[in-house]
Amino acid sequence: MSTLLSDLGADLPLIAAPMAGGPSTPALVTAAARAGGLGFLAGGYKTAQALAGQIHTTRVEGVSFGVNLFAPNPLPASREAYRRYAREVQAEADRYGLTLPEEPIEDDDHWTDKIDLLTSSPVPWVSFTFGIPDRVVVSALRRAGSTVLQCVTSADEARRAADAGVDALIVQAPAAGGHSATLTPAQPPTPVRLPDLIAGVRGAVSLPLIATGGITTATDVAGALDAGAHAAMVGTVLLRTHESGASAPHKAALVDPAFPTTVVTRAFTGRPARALRNHFTDRYDAIAPAGYPALHHLTGPLRKAATAAIDTRLIHLWAGTGHREAKAESIADTFARLVDQL
Missing domain, CATH: 3.20.20.70 (Aldolase class I)
Structure with missing residues (x-):
């Protein structure tokens, strides 16, 4: 060493x-x-x-x-692409009574x-x-x-x-x-x-x-x-x-047979990130625009609510390929x- x-x-x-x-x-x-x-x-x-x-x-x-x-190293999202994606994701947020940001937040x-x-x-x-x-x-x-x-x-x-x-x-x-x-x-x-x-x-x-x-x-x-x-x-x-300090549902998902694979996705934050494949990655990855930190701020309230509700369909379950x-x-x-x- x-x-x-x-x-x-x-x-x-x-x-x-x-x-x-x-x-x-x-x-x-x-x-x-x-x-x-x-x-x-x-x-x-x-x-x-x-x-x-x-x-x-x-x-x-x-x-x-x-x-x-x-x-x-900002990756700006166009307002049009952001709003289009926000409308799609809002359908999930409605389950939790959330109103997601209508305009991109760049910081x-x-x-x-x-x-x-x-x-x-x-x-x-x-x-x-x-x-x-x-x-x-x-x-x-x-x-x-x-x-x-x-x-x-x-x-x-x-x-x-x-x-x-x-x-x-x-x-x-x-x-x-x-x-x-x-x-x-x-x-x-x-x-x-x-x-x-x-x-x-x-x-x-x-x-x-x-x-x-x-x-x-x-x-x-x-x-x-x-x-x-x-x-x-x-x-x-x-x-x-x-x-x-990982959340309990995140810890459990890492060894749950329901989550056998990981995918690289920008669905959660607009930047490529590897996570356990779940409903959110399957449904939204293909339509998510590149855009960081705008997409991070967009999905943040939903991810927080899903974690509190142990709704692993919607949580960003970050994990490398050797998660088992x-x-x-x-x-x-x-x-x-x-x-x-x-």
């Missing part, structure tokens, strides 16, 4: 991925560190104030950790406030996904003492990230659960095996690499490290752990399983 992790006191080349929307609690991040690895708080979909609260909660535990942000997820927070109250690691911040932001975070990482999905994206001055790369394969980190979200990610992707990125840049996407077994971890990654980042395999490997156990037990072949 490289000094990339060992400098922070990590004994294992394992990182708990940032999973926005609830799963990546301070308890999960703390448990990942105490199990010998490292964890990331998910800054996406939070105000700077809410993120500051989670940073404080984690910091007082005395562990090293990182924070992930969604970097602005930057409190970007400036969060950068101000992280430069004034630095954390050991800061990572970005969806977009690459400009060199001024990267330099400011590095001056504040943070190691800056960028999530990429191709060799070309890796070169762009290196040009921005980041310290290391998180290389995400298409098997990953949740949103693809692609910088070109209007196009679906090209299928590629994680070891092959790592090899391609290694040939393009000399930065340290962290592998992620479809890593759920000890064999997967060993394969990622053998391919040249300094560490493996895991998400889906942690969703059912005791420390995960997620166990109801502690993070420590999961990490122990994952390094069994090292």
Whole structure:
């Protein structure tokens, strides 16, 4: 394992991925560190104030950790396409007495406030996904003492990230659960095996690499490290752990025979994301326009209501291809399983 992790006191080349929307609690991040690895708080979909609260909660535990942000890379939805899709989805919202937004909501997820927070109250690691911040932001975070990482999905994206001055790369394969980190979200990610992707990125840049996407077994971890990654980042395999903040219906669906497969869909948020195939993906994926964050804000109230009602037909059940490997156990037990072949 490289000094990339060992400098922070990590004994294992394992990182708990940032999973926005609830799963990546301070308890999960703390448990990942105490199990010998490292964890990331998910800054996406939070105000700077809410993120500051989670940073404080984690910091007082005395562990090293990182924070992930969604970097602005808007994919605007045309008003016509948005309204057409909103009318279709409203039929589902009617079941819950919801009125969905009639006009597209475009925002930057409190970007400036969060950068101000992280430069004034630095954390050991800061990572970005969806977009690459400009060199001024990267330099400011590095001056504040943070190691800056960028999530990429191709060799070309890796070169762009290196040009921005980041310290290391998180290389995400298409098997990953949740949103693809692609910088070109209007196009679906090209299928590629994680070891092959790592090899391609290694040939393009000399930065340290962290592998992620479809890593759920000890064999997967060993394969990622053998391919040249300094560490493996895991998400889906942690969703059912005791420390995960994933909803109860989400945890149950991961091992429910009714949900045997995953699909990459933009039906929920307008960006490609891998989820368990359900009624919503079947019914709406083909007609969903590209449009982020507008579609995220459109379907958000419906997804929240469906989760409260345990209506798995309509929930965004983010999951990678190896979702059946997620166990109801502690993070420590999961990490122990994952390094069994090292």
